Amino acid sequence: MDFFELVQSRRSLRKFSERRVESHTVEKILEAALTAPSSRSSRSTHFLVIENKDLIRHMSYMRDYGSAFMAEAPVVVLVMGDKRATDLWVDNAAISATFVQLAAEAAGLGSCWVHVDGREHMKGHPEMGTAESYLRTFLPIPEEFGVECAIAMGYSPYESPRPRPEQDNSGKVVWLK
Numbered sequence: 001m002d003f004f005e006l007v008q009s010r011r012s013l014r015k016f017s018e019r020r021v022e023s024h025t026v027e028k029i030l031e032a033a034l035t036a037p038s039s040r041s042s043r044s045t046h047f048l049v050i051e052n053k054d055l056i057r058h059m060s061y062m063r064d065y066g067s068a069f070m071a072e073a074p075v076v077v078l079v080m081g082d083k084r085a086t087d088l089w090v091d092n093a094a095i096s097a098t099f100v101q102l103a104a105e106a107a108g109l110g111s112c113w114v115h116v117d118g119r120e121h122m123k124g125h126p127e128m129g130t131a132e133s134y135l136r137t138f139l140p141i142p143e144e145f146g147v148e149c150a151i152a153m154g155y156s157p158y159e160s161p162r163p164r165p166e167q168d169n170s171g172k173v174v175w176l177k
């Protein structure tokens, strides 16, 4: 599959088959993600790979909406940025996370981004803290790192990928010639 077919076939996957994801496949995906561009080559992004089922289940409670599906993912990659390396760590981490998703697709896996940065643990209840502060209670996240997102990944239980819905892209691209 060439790159252009790959980006067309990628869809967010929120259900996963029982099939185990080999560690060398995850290593290959993260090796690709570590080539991502970064501001002034600050290379501020770091990854935490979680394969432990209990930890992944705990992670799925990080928000009270949009994260529950993670519980069934065989692998979750937490995408973090070293805030000391650059003020653009969020931008760098978002690019790295995108590389993870595209590399996962190329390796035959599906994935879904689950947002962390700036999200409340319980919507409308700031006193309950953030998704990030919740994750910090049981994951070894260095103090100087911010957490951008988690990428849940695994093999798809579906025969074929979900078709991409028709998109109205009118006005999205402006050419000046």
Ligand SMILES: Cc1cc2nc3c(=O)[nH]c(=O)nc-3n(C[C@H](O)[C@H](O)[C@H](O)COP(=O)(O)O)c2cc1C
Pocket (backbone or CB within 6 Å): 010, 011, 012, 013, 014, 066, 067, 112, 113, 114, 115
């Ligand atoms: C910045 C960002 C945050 C996202 N956060 C979540 C999330 O918390 N939970 C979730 O289920 N999907 C999340 N997604 C996935 C989007 O919902 C998904 O990409 C979008 O609906 C388009 O569908 P597609 O990826 O299949 O093309 C996020 C995606 C991005 C880029």
